[in-house]
Amino acid sequence: MRERSDSVFCCEFLLVSSNHQAAGSVSLLVGLPESWTADLSRSGTDLRQQRVASWEESTDVLKGIRTDGSTVGTAVLAAIAAPRATSLNDSQDALEAAVSANVLVPQRLLSALLPEMIARKSGRLVLVTMDPASQSRPEEAAVRASVRGIVTYFESLRPALRKRGVVVGTLLVSSRNADLANSAVSADTISAAIRQCLRNGTPQRILKVG
Amino acid sequence: MKAAWGERTVFVTGAAGGIARAVALRIASQGARVGLCDRNGDGVAQVAAEIKNAGGKTGQATADVCIAEQLSAAFDSLEKQLGSPDLVIACAGISAPTLLDQLSPDRDQRLFDINLLGVARTLQAALPGLRRNGGGWFAGVSSLVALRGLPFTGAYCGSKAAIADYLESLRPWLEVERIGLTMIYPGYVRTPLTEQGAVQPAIKMLSPEEAATYIVKALSEQKSECQFPPTLAWTLRLLRKLPVRMYDRVMTRMAARVTHLKY
Numbered sequence: 001m002r003e004r005s006d007s008v009f010c011c012e013f014l015l016v017s018s019n020h021q022a023a024g025s026v027s028l029l030v031g032l033p034e035s036w037t038a039d040l041s042r043s044g045t046d047l048r049q050q051r052v053a054s055w056e057e058s059t060d061v062l063k064g065i066r067t068d069g070s071t072v073g074t075a076v077l078a079a080i081a082a083p084r085a086t087s088l089n090d091s092q093d094a095l096e097a098a099v100s101a102n103v104l105v106p107q108r109l110l111s112a113l114l115p116e117m118i119a120r121k122s123g124r125l126v127l128v129t130m131d132p133a134s135q136s137r138p139e140e141a142a143v144r145a146s147v148r149g150i151v152t153y154f155e156s157l158r159p160a161l162r163k164r165g166v167v168v169g170t171l172l173v174s175s176r177n178a179d180l181a182n183s184a185v186s187a188d189t190i191s192a193a194i195r196q197c198l199r200n201g202t203p204q205r206i207l208k209v210g
Numbered sequence: 211m212k213a214a215w216g217e218r219t220v221f222v223t224g225a226a227g228g229i230a231r232a233v234a235l236r237i238a239s240q241g242a243r244v245g246l247c248d249r250n251g252d253g254v255a256q257v258a259a260e261i262k263n264a265g266g267k268t269g270q271a272t273a274d275v276c277i278a279e280q281l282s283a284a285f286d287s288l289e290k291q292l293g294s295p296d297l298v299i300a301c302a303g304i305s306a307p308t309l310l311d312q313l314s315p316d317r318d319q320r321l322f323d324i325n326l327l328g329v330a331r332t333l334q335a336a337l338p339g340l341r342r343n344g345g346g347w348f349a350g351v352s353s354l355v356a357l358r359g360l361p362f363t364g365a366y367c368g369s370k371a372a373i374a375d376y377l378e379s380l381r382p383w384l385e386v387e388r389i390g391l392t393m394i395y396p397g398y399v400r401t402p403l404t405e406q407g408a409v410q411p412a413i414k415m416l417s418p419e420e421a422a423t424y425i426v427k428a429l430s431e432q433k434s435e436c437q438f439p440p441t442l443a444w445t446l447r448l449l450r451k452l453p454v455r456m457y458d459r460v461m462t463r464m465a466a467r468v469t470h471l472k473y
Contacts, residue, residue: 088337088383092278092330095376099327103368104319111313118310132375141379149322149372153308155359156367159458160310160465204454 025073026065030109032078032128035187036194062112071120075113076194077106079129079150080173084139091141098146102129106150110157114166121165126197127154128190131174131206158203167201174208215430216241221288221295221339223275223332224302226253228401229351229425232418233299236426238266245288245295247281248302249274267292275302275328281335294343297429300332300350305403308364318365325369330376337387345388349429350377354397354437357446358457361465381434392428393435396421397442413442 065072081101085091106127117123129151135144151170158168171193175186186209193207220237224230226248238244238261246261248254251272261268269291271284289295303325306317329350340346355363356370374393381391398404400415416439428436437443452460 088333088380088387091380091383092327092334095330096327099322099372103322103372104315107318107365108315111315114310114313136379138380138383141376144379145326145372145376148375149326149368151368152356152359152371153318153364153368156308156361156364157310157359159462160361162458163462164310203458 026070027074028072029076036191071116072113074124076126077109079106082143094142098142102146103150117166118164123166124198125168126171126194128171131172134174169197169202170204171197172206174206218296219243219292220297221245222299222301223247225257226250228403229399229418229421230301231257232422233425236422243267243292245269245292247271247273247284275331276323278331281331285335285339289339294339295346296343297347298336300329302328305366307362321365322369326372329373340389347390349392349394351394354395354443354446357450361461390432392433394425395437397439
C-alpha cells in the first residue's frame with residue numbers, strides 16, 4: 001500500500017495462477033514491490049496485475065475472484081510501509097501512517113480471506129514484514145511499533161488457524177536498508193524466502209538481507 | 211532529579227476507573243496535585259470528589275484519547291488548573307477479544323486507535339506542558355500479555371506490544387528533552403477492562419489498589435519499566451523465549467482448556 005498526498009490508498013493486487021493449487025484457486029499477492037513479483041514471474045508463474053485505488057475496490061477485487069468461481073488458496077501480504085519521523089513532533093503522524101498501512105490493511109484482508117479458508121479447512125498465508133528488532137532508532141519508532149503490532153496479531157491467530165487447516169507464516173526481513181521496497185539487491189532472496197515459507201508452512205522466519 | 215510526590219503535578223488519562231483511578235487516588239493521597247482526564251466526565255467528577263474529600267488537590271477534564279484536539283484542550287485546561295505537569299500517565303485503554311469466527315476489523319481498529327494511537331496522542335498533548343516544565347516524566351501502560359501473542363486476544367496483544375515498542379524506541383529523543391519514561395506492564399488486574407476480555411484467566415487477579423502499589427513505587431523510583439506481578443512476569447518472559455513451533459503447541463494446549471470459546 002502506498003499513501004498518496006490525497007490520502008487515497010493504492011493497493012496492488014497481483015493474481016497469480018498457480019498450477020499446483022486446486023482448479024479455480026488463485027494466489028493473491030498484496031503490497032509486494034514490483035521487483036519481488038518480477039522475480040516470481042521469472043520463476044514461471046503467470047501474473048495478472050490489477051491496481052485498485054481504494055479499500056472499497058480491494059473488496060471488489062475479492063468479490064470478482066469469487067464471482068469467477070475462484071477462491072483464494074494462497075495469499076502473501078506485505079506490511080512494509082516505512083514512514084519515518086524526524087523528531088518527537090511528527091512521530092505521531094508517522095505512527096498513524098504506519099499503523100494504517102502495516103496493521104489495518106492486513107487485518108482487513110484477513111477478515112475478508114479467512115472465513116472462506118476456514119470453511120474450506122485449507123489455505124496458506126504469509127505475512128512479509130520487517131523484523132521489529134532491526135528498526136531500533138527513534139525515527140523508526142512508528143515502523144517498529146506497527147510491525148510489532150501486526151506480527152503479534154498474527155502470532156495470536158497462528159496456532160488456532162493451523163488447527164483449522166489454514167497455515168500461517170510470518171517472514172521478518174531484517175535489513176539496514178531503509179528502502180526495502182525499492183532494493184533490487186534483496187528481491188531474489190526475499191522471493192526465495194517467500195516461496196520457502198509457503199512450501200514448508202514455516203511459522204516464522206527471520207531473513208537477514210543487505 | 212526525583213521529587214517527593216507533594217511537589218509534583220501529575221496528569222492521568224483513563225482516570226475514571228480501573229488502574230488509573232487507583233493510581234490517581236494513591237498519588238493524590240501522597241500529596242501530588244493530580245489532573246484527571248477521561249471521556250467519562252461523570253466518572254472523573256466522582257474521583258475528583260473523592261480526592262477533594264480526602265483533602266487532596268485535583269483538577270479534571272473530559273477528553274476522548276481518539277481525538278487529538280480534545281486531549282490538547284484537556285491538558286491545557288489541567289495546566290491552567292494545576293500548573294505544568296511533572297508526570298503524565300497514559301492509562302486509557304480498552305480490551306476486546308479477537309475470535310476467528312467473529313473477526314471484526316472495525317473492533318480491531320478501535321483497539322489500536324485507543325491502546326496505541328491514544329497513547330501516542332497523549333504523549334503529543336503532554337509534550338508542550340512537559341517542555342514548559344523543563345522536562346519531566348511520561349508513563350505508558352502496556353500489558354504483560356504483550357510479550358507474546360496469546361490466544362483469543364490478537365488485537366489487544368498487538369496494540370499493547372506496539373505501544374511498548376513505540377515508546378521504548380522514542381526513549382533517546384525523550385531523554386534529549388529531559389523527559390524520562392516508565393513502561394508499565396500489568397498482569398491480570400480486576401478492572402472493567404479485564405471483564406471485557408474473552409477469557410477470564412484461572413489465576414488470582416490483582417485488585418486495582420494492589421496494581422497501584424507496584425506502579426506508584428516504580429514511578430517514585432523512576433524505574434524504566436514496571437512488570438507485575440513478579441511471578442506472572444517471569445512466566446511470560448520465559449514464554450517469550452520459546453521457539454516458535456513449541457510456543458504454538460503450548461498455546462494450542464492452553465487454549466483447549468477454554469471450553470466456552472471455539473479456538
